[in-house]
Amino acid sequence: QKEVEQDPGPLSVPEGAIVSLNCTYSNSAFQYFMWYRQYSRKGPELLMYTYSSGNKEDGRFTAQVDKSSKYISLFIRDSQPSDSATYLCAMSALLLGAQKLVFGQGTRLTINP
Amino acid sequence: IAGITQAPTSQILAAGRRMTLRCTQDMRHNAMYWYRQDLGLGLRLIHYSNTAGTTGKGEVPDGYSVSRANTDDFPLTLASAVPSQTSVYFCASRLDGTYNEQFFGPGTRLTVL
Structure with a gap:
């Protein structure tokens, strides 16, 4: 079982829709939860990060963490x-003073005009 | 320069050849990382370095080696390339601390024939 599971999609929605992206994880040691955005042929860029359970909002983006269910979402x-x-x-x-960062597989999202 | 640069941008390589992917950052970050990104598998850590002079193995280190002679540079070497090393390679860096964002380079697209 992978430590982090993410539905790879692809996901295609019309402009103006609400998008929900999700990940589950198995390792209770994870403390920080991040969402990166990666445009085609570019490196990933940090979009949001959270530390605790609950919601964090930044403009049109909301990150949600539920540690009890080991489930995170990006809206x-x-x-x-x-x-x-x-x-x-x-x-x-x-871990032993070093950051261990584990990524999900990535969800490819297309917003159609 | 600002951030992380990688060279070359892309490369086609014959199997069995030696190849070094270059990575340089100008942010004075302690930690540096090499990932490979493959469709359906997400980003997987190859090697990392927490500080100059030290390196460690990630999830998929076989066939790759790294060195960290100074803070800014973190080259990745394929001693004898094989087709399964065809991938997009990303270098990343991070300022050491409780949590700090990993910044990614633009990537190197490598094809081994």
Whole structure:
């Protein structure tokens, strides 16, 4: 079983729709939860990160963490064509002073005008 | 330069050849990482370095070696390339601390024939 599971999609929705992206994980040691966005032929860029369970909002994006269920989500409101990208969840834990970062497989998202 | 640079951008390589992928960062980050990204498998850690002079193995280290002679540079070497090493390679760096964002380079697209 992979430590982090993410549905690879692809996911295609119309402009203006609410998008929900999800990941599950198995390692209780994960402390930080991140969402990276990766445009085609580019490196991943950090979109949001959270530390505790609950919601964190940044503009049209909301990250949600449920540690009891080992489940994280990213919601995109009023989706735009410029949101079309691959979204990777990532989780980290500190092991012997070093950061261990594990990524999900990534979900490819297309927003259709 | 700002951030992380990688070279070359892309490369086609004959099997059995030696290849070094270059990575340089100008952010004075302690930690550096090499990942490979394959369709359906997400980002997988190859090697990492927590500080200059030290390196460690990641999830998929076989066939790869790294060195960290100074803070800024972290080259990845394929001693004898094989077709299964065809992938997109990303270098990343992070400022050491409880949590700090990993910054990614633009990637090197490598094809081994």
